[in-house]
Amino acid sequence: MNLHLHQSTIHQTNAIQITGSKSESNRLLLLQALYPEIKINNISNSDDSVLMAKALASKDTVIDIHHAGTAMRFLTAYFSTQEGKTIELTGSKRMKERPIAILVDALNQLGADITYKENQGFPPLLITGKKLTKHKVTLKANVSSQYISALLLVASKLENGLELTLEGDITSVPYIKMTLSLLEEIGTKTKFQDNVITIYPQQQLADKTQQLTVESDWSSASYFYSIVAMSAIGTTISLSSYKQNSLQGDSALATIYNAFGVTTTFKNNTVVLQKTEATSPDTKINFDLKNAPDIAQTISVTAFGLGLECHLTGLHTLKIKETDRLVALKTEIEKLGGQVAITDNSLTLKKAINWHQNVTIASYNDHRMAMAFAPLALKVPIIIEDLKVVSKSYPTFWDDLAALGFIFSV
C-alpha cells in the first residue's frame, strides 16, 4: 500500500504515548522466561516483542521470528540452554542473510549443539538444548552487540556463570550496558572491566515480587525530533514515558538534535521537544553513531530536509540490519534530489538545494526507512511505500502522525 503524505503544520497535542522500548522489552521477556516471577510494565507492542513473547511460550518445533534481530539472537542463546528440546529457529528471507556465526560459534564452544539448516553462518538454525558445561569464551565484538547481549542474558543461569572476552573494537556499547543494567536490576552480579564481562551465577530471583517498568522507546522518539527540527520555531511535541537517566543509547537524541535547533526538557515522565533556534545553512552535521546506529536514518533525512551538509561515521553495522541501510539511504535520498556518498561505515551528504516532489520512497521491509522519510512531508509532498513495515517497532506510528496534523491520501 502506498500513502501520500502532504505538508502540514504541526498541531499541539497531548503527549504522544510511545510504546515501551523493544530492546528493553525483549531482554526482559527472556529474563522472565528464566525467572518467571518477574512482572513487566509498559511492554512494547512492537511486532518484534510480540514475536519474542510468542516464541518463548511456543511448544512448536519450528519457530519463526520474521524480521526480529534481537529475537533471533537472544532466542538462539535461550533455546541452546533449554535441555531436552530440539527446535528450528528461522526467520524472514532477510533474516536468513543476517550473519549469526559469531554467536553460534561462541555458544557451541560453551557446549551448545547448534547447526545450520541451510547456509553456514546464517539462520535457520537447528538447536538442541543442552546443559552448557564451560563458562569462558572469546568473541569478536565489532559486528553486532546482540551476540554479546544474547550470551549475557542466559549467563546467570549457567552453573558457573560466564566470563566473556571481547575482541576488537566494541560496537553498540550502550546496548551491552543496557543488558548488564537489567541483569543488575534483577539482582545478578556483573562486572565489565576492560574487554572482559563477567556474569555471576544466580539460580533464583532475589526479590520474588519484582516489577520492572520499560521506558518508552527512544528510537521511536527520533522521528518526532526530526519533525520538530523541520518545523517552525516554537513548535513543541511532548512524548511519554521517558526518564533522564535512560538505559537506551538512542537517548543521545536529546543532545544530538541541539545541532538542529531542538531543545529537550524533561517534565516528570514526559520529554518535551521544542524548536528553539533556526538552523543556519552553514551548519555541518557531524556525528559518530557507533553507539546509536538505529538513529542514523532519521538524522540523515533531517539533515537532507534542512539542506545541511552531513557526515556520519560509525555506521559499519548498518549493512547487516533489516536491509543494507547505507545503500537504501543513498538510493532514496538521491531519488529526492540529494547527493550522497557512502563507504562501509560512513555516509556523507552534500547540502541539498532542491527537493523533488511526489517521489515514492521504498521501504525495503525496513520500518526505519518508512518512518525516517515520513517527516520530509513537512518539506515536500512524498509517497511512502509499504506502510505496514512500521509495526516491527512502532505499530501506531501513522496514527500518531495523523494526530499531529499530517495529511494522508491513499
Ligand SMILES: O=C(O)C1=C[C@@H](OP(=O)(O)O)[C@@H](O)[C@H](O)C1
Ligand atoms: O540489543 C539491541 O536491542 C539492539 C542492538 C543494536 O544492534 P547491533 O548491536 O547489531 O548494532 C540495534 O541496532 C538494534 O536495533 C537493537
Ligand SMILES: C=C(OP(=O)(O)O)C(=O)O
Ligand atoms: C536493527 C534493528 O532491529 P533488529 O536488529 O533487532 O532486527 C532496528 O530496530 O533498527
